[in-house]
Amino acid sequence: MISVERALERLLGATPVLPEEVAPLGAAAGRVLAEVVRADADVPAFVKSLMDGFAVRSADLTGGAVVLVVVREIPAGTDPAALPPLAPGTAARIMTGAPLPPGADAVVPVEESSPAADHPGAVRCAAARPGDHCAPRGADVRAGETLLAPGDFIGAAEVAVLAACGRAAVRVGGRPRAAVLATGDELVPPGEAPAPGRLRNSNGPMLLALAARAGAAVADLGIAPDDPERLRAAVERGLEADLLLISGGVSMGARDFVGATLRDLGAGILFERVAIRPGKPFTAARRGRTIVCACPGNPASTYVSFQVFARAVLRRMSGHPHPGPAAVRGFLAAPARQRPGRAGYWQARAALVDGRLTAEILPASGSADIAACARGNALVVLPAEAGARAAGDEVDILLLDDPFDR
Numbered sequence: 001m002i003s004v005e006r007a008l009e010r011l012l013g014a015t016p017v018l019p020e021e022v023a024p025l026g027a028a029a030g031r032v033l034a035e036v037v038r039a040d041a042d043v044p045a046f047v048k049s050l051m052d053g054f055a056v057r058s059a060d061l062t063g064g065a066v067v068l069v070v071v072r073e074i075p076a077g078t079d080p081a082a083l084p085p086l087a088p089g090t091a092a093r094i095m096t097g098a099p100l101p102p103g104a105d106a107v108v109p110v111e112e113s114s115p116a117a118d119h120p121g122a123v124r125c126a127a128a129r130p131g132d133h134c135a136p137r138g139a140d141v142r143a144g145e146t147l148l149a150p151g152d153f154i155g156a157a158e159v160a161v162l163a164a165c166g167r168a169a170v171r172v173g174g175r176p177r178a179a180v181l182a183t184g185d186e187l188v189p190p191g192e193a194p195a196p197g198r199l200r201n202s203n204g205p206m207l208l209a210l211a212a213r214a215g216a217a218v219a220d221l222g223i224a225p226d227d228p229e230r231l232r233a234a235v236e237r238g239l240e241a242d243l244l245l246i247s248g249g250v251s252m253g254a255r256d257f258v259g260a261t262l263r264d265l266g267a268g269i270l271f272e273r274v275a276i277r278p279g280k281p282f283t284a285a286r287r288g289r290t291i292v293c294a295c296p297g298n299p300a301s302t303y304v305s306f307q308v309f310a311r312a313v314l315r316r317m318s319g320h321p322h323p324g325p326a327a328v329r330g331f332l333a334a335p336a337r338q339r340p341g342r343a344g345y346w347q348a349r350a351a352l353v354d355g356r357l358t359a360e361i362l363p364a365s366g367s368a369d370i371a372a373c374a375r376g377n378a379l380v381v382l383p384a385e386a387g388a389r390a391a392g393d394e395v396d397i398l399l400l401d402d403p404f405d406r
Ligand code: AMP
Pocket: 182, 183, 184, 186, 187, 199, 200, 201, 202, 203, 204, 247, 248, 249, 250, 251, 253, 256, 295, 296, 297, 298, 299
């Protein structure tokens, strides 16, 4: 039996990083950037108004409210080079995002102005200081500045940065193809009523959802019975993917054929039993450039196996520089105990309580309790040697709701 840390090391060491490719901007979200992105120009590229109002010469307004003659209107999109200088005693009506004319050095917002009733075409402006309500050239970004770097996850804000830099296409890490195979004579598809003794396949849809959320292009291989020939045919198809996710058939039962089938098909077993609870019989293998994650059939075990191992594989393949699960530190809401020997990954609900990240381990009937997983949003990680923990003890927490998934 291998520790979780060693297992992850061995698994990620065997996992190839997929070749980079070029993605159009519209398909870049969720990928990993594979190039440096620098600003191609100053932003803003000119002195820009931050408000709807009046561009003014602040020197005209040092003494307080003054009536200025409104000489023109400057909408956003006006070419700054086409603007004549603003003469003393005048103002230009200006919109947010429009360039200030030469000579103007401040903006008086509409809210701080009033029509000058006795002077048609004039405006009474409140006092202003140089720089009020306008942004100097390059205030946000300088031309040549590095904005994004290889390994950055591309979320919505990164997409906006790429768009702002004129990048219609961008170099990204590869997108892994994941195939999902559920095994078990007892399984029926979710749309069917199970005959007595049989069970709906919940792991298949769950693994498809997990892999898709982790950025993979997924393929459903359905259900294979515990029959060596038919299992072999299904696994052989799955080995064409970058990652083959299997559920069931990896324990010690007389009809658990997954390990033997993988060996038969020429896959090298990386490890077969991990010191983890739930999920001990997790089996990892590689054939060529394909990684196999074969999870124990109990749904909560499959769930944890994916969260700890398979997601890291997908992230490595996609080019993430830190593919492993990243725990944060938090505090136990209630005492916890576990038998020593295997690291515990316990379904939990994490929340901020008085400003502290606090996790409550959820009651679960066992490793088939998928409803407990659905109630949880985190896993509390207790190391293999941990015995009893008190309420308030500091622990590792894996957050599962992707609060930072932009
Ligand atoms: P196994 O690892 O194949 O021995 O399965 C362990 C337990 O998980 C058994 O009770 C199975 O019925 C159950 N199980 C296996 N595969 C699935 C699945 N795809 N969906 C729901 N439960 C499953």
